[in-house]
Amino acid sequence: AQSVAQPEDQVNVAEGNPLTVKCTYSVSGNPYLFWYVQYPNRGLQFLLKYITGDNLVKGSYGFEAEFNKSQTSFHLKKPSALVSDSALYFCADDHNTDKLIFGTGTRLQVFP
């Protein structure tokens, strides 16, 4: 079965340091991969997506993600974390259909 995995429940990072939130996918063919962010008591917001082309995808709020086919990964990164980046982050895969399969989420905590 196709799925995405987010191996870390929580990631802690100091403000100003680089951050990485990990995601791996399990799929045959060419996946469509997404990152969404959820702030407390809010719906999810789109950050970025990989459909095809350049493996490095840039998105909102200074975030970027690198598609790595050999490692089946799509890690979310940011060069310098902000306290306001603290939120719940979800990786998702389109499942080669019109439906998204979401990972279980990673809570990012950025400390001042």
Added chain:
Amino acid sequence: NAGVTQTPKFRILKIGQSMTLQCAQDMNHNYMYWYRQDPGMGLKLIYYSVGAGITDKGEVPNGYNVSRSTTEDFPLRLELAAPSQTSVYFCASSLQGAVDEQFFGPGTRLTVL
């Protein structure tokens, strides 16, 4: 544009009661989705629709029903509420399906006692 709106924001139901969660979008999106979010479980797709008059089941459809009579509205019906349906429900829409970003509503927090 209001985007995706959901009502109500909160609701407490007794076991066996029924209710409809409302969802509307004003972006003329073809695709609409209903998800439930349980702690530590991510989002699970309940039902989705690729256009007016067309609906299909997602991962966890049992206990729910949907209809899509217009492009704008996609209500979710709970017929016999059970404690297992306690969750936060999100509606979302997109223009062309999964290849496009989904726009999410603010959610409905439902408790079944």
